[in-house]
Amino acid sequence: MTADRPGPAAPGGEKTVLSEDDISRSLTRIAHEIIETGHGADDLVLLGIPHRGVPLARRIAATIAEAEGAERDPDSLAGALDITLYRDDLRRSPARLPHPTHIPSGGIDGKVVVLVDDVLYSGRTVRAALDALSAIGRPAVVRLAVLVDRGHRELPIRADHVGKNLPTSRSERVGVLLTETDGEDAVRISRPDATEDEEARR
Amino acid sequence: MKHLTGIGDLDRASAIELLDTSTRMVATQERQMRKLPTLVGTTVVNLFMEDSTRTRISFEAAAKRLSADVINFSAKGSSISKGESLKDTALTLRAMGADAVVVRAPASGAAHKLAHSGWIDVPIVNAGDGTHQHPTQALLDSFTLRRHLGGEQRDGERAGSVDGQGLDGLHVVIVGDIMHSRVARSNVQLMTLLGARVTLVAPPSLVPVGADVWPCDVLYDLDEAIALAPDAVMMLRVQRERMLGGGYFPSAAEYTRRLQLTQERADRLPAHAIVMHPGPMNRGFEIAGGVADGPRSVIVEQVAAGVSVRMAVLFHLLASNAREES
Numbered sequence: 001m002t003a004d005r006p007g008p009a010a011p012g013g014e015k016t017v018l019s020e021d022d023i024s025r026s027l028t029r030i031a032h033e034i035i036e037t038g039h040g041a042d043d044l045v046l047l048g049i050p051h052r053g054v055p056l057a058r059r060i061a062a063t064i065a066e067a068e069g070a071e072r073d074p075d076s077l078a079g080a081l082d083i084t085l086y087r088d089d090l091r092r093s094p095a096r097l098p099h100p101t102h103i104p105s106g107g108i109d110g111k112v113v114v115l116v117d118d119v120l121y122s123g124r125t126v127r128a129a130l131d132a133l134s135a136i137g138r139p140a141v142v143r144l145a146v147l148v149d150r151g152h153r154e155l156p157i158r159a160d161h162v163g164k165n166l167p168t169s170r171s172e173r174v175g176v177l178l179t180e181t182d183g184e185d186a187v188r189i190s191r192p193d194a195t196e197d198e199e200a201r202r
Numbered sequence: 203m204k205h206l207t208g209i210g211d212l213d214r215a216s217a218i219e220l221l222d223t224s225t226r227m228v229a230t231q232e233r234q235m236r237k238l239p240t241l242v243g244t245t246v247v248n249l250f251m252e253d254s255t256r257t258r259i260s261f262e263a264a265a266k267r268l269s270a271d272v273i274n275f276s277a278k279g280s281s282i283s284k285g286e287s288l289k290d291t292a293l294t295l296r297a298m299g300a301d302a303v304v305v306r307a308p309a310s311g312a313a314h315k316l317a318h319s320g321w322i323d324v325p326i327v328n329a330g331d332g333t334h335q336h337p338t339q340a341l342l343d344s345f346t347l348r349r350h351l352g353g354e355q356r357d358g359e360r361a362g363s364v365d366g367q368g369l370d371g372l373h374v375v376i377v378g379d380i381m382h383s384r385v386a387r388s389n390v391q392l393m394t395l396l397g398a399r400v401t402l403v404a405p406p407s408l409v410p411v412g413a414d415v416w417p418c419d420v421l422y423d424l425d426e427a428i429a430l431a432p433d434a435v436m437m438l439r440v441q442r443e444r445m446l447g448g449g450y451f452p453s454a455a456e457y458t459r460r461l462q463l464t465q466e467r468a469d470r471l472p473a474h475a476i477v478m479h480p481g482p483m484n485r486g487f488e489i490a491g492g493v494a495d496g497p498r499s500v501i502v503e504q505v506a507a508g509v510s511v512r513m514a515v516l517f518h519l520l521a522s523n524a525r526e527e528s
Contacts, residue, residue, distance in 0.1 A: 085230065085240045085268075090521040097219060098226040098517075100365075135235035 018164055018187035023147065023178075026163030027056065030145050031063035033161050038112045043140070045108055047081040049117045049129055050099035054080045055180035056147060057116040079104045081115065081136075086128040103136060113139040114161075118176040120146040123157035148187055150174050205317040205326045206515055208335035209391040214368065217341070217395060222365050223514035224345050224507070231267070231510060241270040241520055244301040249291065250329070251277040252308045256481060256505060257329050257339075261304045264512035270520070273298070288312060292321035300324055302520055310334035310384075325519035333382050339480055340388035342511040343436065344369060344396055346504050350476050351433050370397030375427045377403040377461060378438030378488055379450075380420075381410045385480045386438060390418050403427045403461065407450045424461050428470050435471065436478040437463050437489045458487060468493045476500050 018026070038044055044064070048057030061078035084090075084098040115129050126144060133142065145161035150168045168174060168189065175188045203216055212220070230238055246265040250258050258274070265272045275295070288307075295303055302325045305313050310332030317326040330336040351372055352364035374393055380386045380402050393400050400418035402409070413420055421427050428435075440457065451457050468477060468490075477489075477498045485491040494501060 082226065085226075085238045085517070087240075090240060097223055100226065100363075101229060131239065135230075135233050135238070137234060 014188050014190040016186055016188050017166060018148070020185040023163070023185045023187065026147060027059050028063055030161045030163060031060045031067065034060065034114055034143075034145065035064055035067060037143075037160070038114075043111045044077060044114065045104055045106070045111045045139075046078045046114045046116055046145075047103075047108075047129075047133075048078065049115060049125060050080055050082050052118040052176055052178050052181055053116045054099075055178050056118060057114075060114075060116060060145065076104050076106065081129055081132055083125060083128040083132050086131045086135075088124060088128065101132075101136075108133065108137040108139045110138070110140050112141045112143065114143045114145050116145045118147050118178075119174050120144070120149045120157075120159050120162075121152055121174075123153045123155035126157050127155055147176060148174060203518060205313075205328075206337050206519065207313040207317050207326060207328045207331075209337050209340060209388050209395065211337070212392070212395070214395055214397075217344075217392060218366060218368060220341060220511070220514050220518060221345050221348060223517060224341070224511045225349075225365065227510035227513040227517075228507070237267055237269060239269050240517060241265070241268040244520055245271045245273060245299055246516065246520075247295050247298070247300040247303045248272060248274045248276075248329075249295065249303055249305045249307075250275065251312070252306050252330070254306050254330065256508070257306060260505070260508040261327075261329060261338075261512050263509045264516055265304075267509070268513055268516060270301075270516070273300070288315065289319070289321050292316055292319070296322040296324075302327065302516065304329050306330045308332055327515060327519065330384055332384065333387075334384050335388050336384040337388050337392070338508070338512055338515055339385050340392040341515070342504055342507045343385075343389055343478060343480065344392050345507050345511050346478065346500055347372065347374065347393075347398075347434055347476075348396075349507075350500060351474070368396035368398075369393055372398040372434070373401070373430065373432045374398050374434045374436060375401045375403060375430070375432040376436045376438065377424055377427070377463065379408050379440050380404045380413065380438070381408045381450075382441045383438050389436070390416055394418065401427055401430065401432065405451050405457070405461070424463070424467060428467055431472045432475060433472070434476045434478060435463060435468075436480070437483075438480065439482060439484060440488055454487065461488065462486075463489045463493050465490055465492050465496075468496065468498060471498070478504060481505065 046057040046061050048054035057078045061074040065072045065074045079102040082099040082101045084096055143160040146159045147163040148166050149159055149162045150166045152170055171192050173190050173192060177184050177186045179185050203211055205211060248258055248261055262272050304327045305316055306329040312331045313326055313328035328335055328337055347369055348364050352367050376386050390400050394417045402418055402420045403424050406422055409420055477493055479489060479501045483489055483494055485494060
């Protein structure tokens with residue numbers, strides 16, 4: 001899908017590019033895309049990448065469980081995959097603490113694993129996630145779902161399911177806020193001098 | 203945290219962070235593939251100027267699981283045995299490009315000296331210095347305590363995660379040769395930092411001068427301490443090699459009679475209480491063999507926790523330090 005280019009945020013300004021409703025619609029659409037491409041929810045595991053990928057994976061899992069009928073419990077569908085220990089920039093960026101990894105009880109061997117993250121940017125997080133995944137097991141297929149793709153890839157990685165393509169300049173910051181972690185649902189874009197939101201997140 | 207030379211380098215928040223990271227490390231060690239790429243390209247030197255098996259192996263395993271290169275430098279058969287000073291050793295290690303040094307030394311304060319002398323500017327981890335500090339042992343002891351006795355309920359089943367928690371409300375009894383024990387010193391400091399109450403039990407001759415100002419109680423009688431219904435009892439090894447010349451207690455038989463954790467004494471502990479020992483044990487001396495192997499014993503688990511805790515320490519020191527440099 002192509003996105004309409006949002007006007008550049010004014011220096012020091014902030015612009016909301018996805019509202020609560022937009023986020024909810026995007027996630028519902030992603031959930032249905034996953035069901036269609038994955039032939040149902042039987043072998044599906046959704047792994048969110050901390051921090052904000054985890055609640056997103058849980059929301060998508062809830063929608064899938066609902067759409068598939070009551071036989072799937074969202075908790076057996078969604079988990080969390082921490083990538084901190086697999087990053088290639090640990091010594092170059094601020095310290096971060098590893099988050100818990102939670103793999104649903106069925107494991108990931110032979111499953112269709114969908115990695116879920118909030119923003120796809122350089123692709124380095126996803127690369128780390130693929131390494132982390134291979135330490136845990138061997139999925140049949142790995143897919144990637146993101147709420148926002150902001151471009152500027154540094155690695156040959158692409159997403160299979162995208163909530164919103166958001167062309168940005170490197171100097172802009174994309175901030176994803178979710179009710180579970182931030183008290184509200186919104187995606188905002190801002191000029192660098194405005195917030196250090198993304199710095200704190202990445 | 204630039205170095206870990208003693209518990210004094212930690213505050214409550216950073217101690218809990220280390221324990222939480224250790225929990226993450228335990229989880230990675232349960233995977234099919236246990237090796238993590240985290241510290242690839244870094245070199246960790248184990249500088250061991252005193253005999254140690256489990257601590258050295260534990261640090262070596264921790265560094266290797268994080269993909270660091272490990273160089274073992276031990277006193278025997280090295281330049282140290284030829285009389286090289288700590289300073290020259292440090293300069294050698296710097297020239298070899300060490301990114302962190304784990305140091306075990308018979309002299310109290312060696313790790314601190316290495317960290318703050320300016321000879322070498324890399325993170326220093328104290329793996330035990332004389333009778334001073336052994337911070338990673340204290341961290342793994344607190345980790346084991348929190349894992350067993352933390353969570354929502356104390357008795358029966360524990361619920362929920364222990365992340366972010368200290369040891370608040372727990373009562374730990376540490377028994378034995380307090381005077382020569384760096385483990386006891388680090389543990390008193392860390393456990394009280396994390397909110398636990400600590401009672402030391404030792405014959406009066408093995409209580410160090412100044413222990414009256416430590417943030418803990420001191421008793422001379424193990425039965426009295428057991429009557430307080432502690433949540434955990436930690437038995438210390440009687441360090442015969444540090445007591446050459448003897449005279450600290452009349453006889454081994456008397457020590458055993460008064461201070462051994464016998465089956466009968468262990469039976470008087472509350473149902474949930476655990477028994478710990480930093481090892482190596484003198485079975486039948488400070489602890490009865492049956493108690494060491496009994497259901498309360500978490501001694502083997504302490505050793506296993508050691509690798510994860512040391513992984514967490516190396517991760518925090520090596521992966522996090524870039525923040526201050528850049």
